[in-house]
Amino acid sequence: MTTTEPVRPRGPVRVAAVQAEPKWLDLDAGVAQVVDLIAEAAANGARLVAFSETFVPGYPWWIWLDSPAWGMQFVARYADNAMTRDGEHLQRIAAAAGRHGIHVVLGFAEKAGGSLYMSQAFIDDTGAVISVRRKLKPTHVERTVFGEGDGSDVQVHDTRIGRLGALNCWEHFQPLTKYALYSMGEQIHVASWPSFSVYRGAASALGPQVNTAASLVHAVEGQTFVVAPCAVVGQAGQDLWCDTEQKRQLLRQGGGFTRIYGPEGTELAEPLAEDDEGILYADLDFSLIAVAKSAADPVGHYSRPDVFQLLFNARPNRVVVSGERPPVEVTEPSDLVPVGEHPLERV
Template identity: 70%
Template sequence: MKRMVRVAAVQAESGLFDLAAAVDKTVALIGEAAAGGAELVAFPEAFLPGYPWWIWLESPAGGMRFVPRYTAASITRDGAEMDRIRSAAAEHGIHVVLGFSERAGGSLYLAQAFVSDTGELLGVRRKLKPTHVERAVFGEGDGSDLQVHDTALGKVGALNCWEHLQPLTKYALYSMGEEIHVASWPSFAGYRGVAQALSPEVNTAASLMYAVEGQAFVIAPCAVIGAATLDTFCDTGEKRKLLQAGGGFARIYGPEGTSMAEPLPETAEGLVYADLPADLRAIAKSTADPAGHYSRPDVLRLLINRHPAANVADLPSAEFTTAG
């Protein structure tokens, strides 16, 4: 890992169904982060085109009215919108980890793109298991999505939201020597006082625990619920109780549990910055390395299938036989 790395976590409302506005905002935040000296900027889960909050507020039938618009506003990994993100990264010389809804054929996936400071698309991963009602909208990733990328800054990996509650998924990234981790979250403004498991207390703790368990620096971008989101999804008083304004809890943690950045107010949009000294990770690793000296592979090991899950596989012609 580079001796000192300056990073930025995004805390902002996305552009929702206005894809052009969402991309413009993303590009502007990339430029702002670079102007602030950041070498890496990380975005919330599904920042493009925005998180589909209707799935937590509507019946499946009631939510169908949003599906065509959301599908149309989702992007492909090789489309014009991703090209703009890559060009912005190259223009400003900054690494980007972008949360987006990926459209592939007729399916959508909760994806994260890794873009280098030269604009190279290092990789795209998909959430292995969408959480609860997310499975009504999004498909699943596969073993190829367990990625850690070697960059000039260090080894960078990422997970989405409640993947940080999946012990085996986390351990897979620990085992790859991950040094800088992006924990992308949607807003923590949903189900306030109704579901403690979705609360900011629990989910910021998940990011913190990832840092301490894996001895990695954790950048945890988090979206904000603003007027545009509420107006789009909350057409009744009951829905406005379930989804409230704010919920922005962007955080940056050190590998031994230090809070490394001053948080913004939860309703505020902006960037949270921190300088990451590599020496902190060496100190933390010397105490407890879960995939190294603090492991017991003779007792417990992780089995991973890293192969992409293909829907169609062509058999060699010799394996086909003619009937009759």
């Protein structure tokens, strides 16, 4: 089943991108913060509000600052304050979305058994949890904390505000992942980032210039609106993660570079200062998608399938398979989802 038929909501769609410091390692306080921000965004007319990567219970900055032995002091606390995808904390957030009639894309650390994942929950304006996806490949030292997702986590969903997809952080440097989303007719994309606070001035690849550019490129390359929330490291975060002056230099306060982009590259909201907390808003005019795609549609008239094709295994990677049926092995192209087909249709 192809999913490239466009959905066009009536009138503009107001979206909101949160720039805030998380309630570090405090699940209950973090959920309360999310509920309050949902209410604020809805009161200002937003039909979608998006949150940064692992906003609950905050990004685990210890992994970039010292040895694994030093970081072990945070491991149990972080796991204790991670959410499950079916627990009462996420249900509380979903109920707030339904109460205020707003879609939510929430970045959170997901606890499943003994493992953690960098997840994003899609919640619709009735309060239904549409889906939870996991980051396909945690980046660098993130792999000391988090497991990885699989092909079923590459998702675009039909909603009342259009076709909605999301990725976390450096998933925006995975060209094939992005191309799969483009092929599913993505119209609004949530690009969730942590703060751009670490190694400022020493590692350009981790800084705001490179990573806001990745959000912008996704918008222009896929002709989609990009809502890019980004967290802030404030005094509370620096005090928690930094016990020396050297670490305070490695993880600076600020780092909030939330952006909203149009499908032809327009910046649609005035940015906040990097150390300010608040919400960015933009009204999305879906006619801009048609204008952008008339110039370059990478999965349509601007593609060359005779030269390049994407093979996409969209099946969940199950670690336990019943003995009643053999595990599925993907060996032939026929087992893979062709570009333009929604992965969840084949799971």
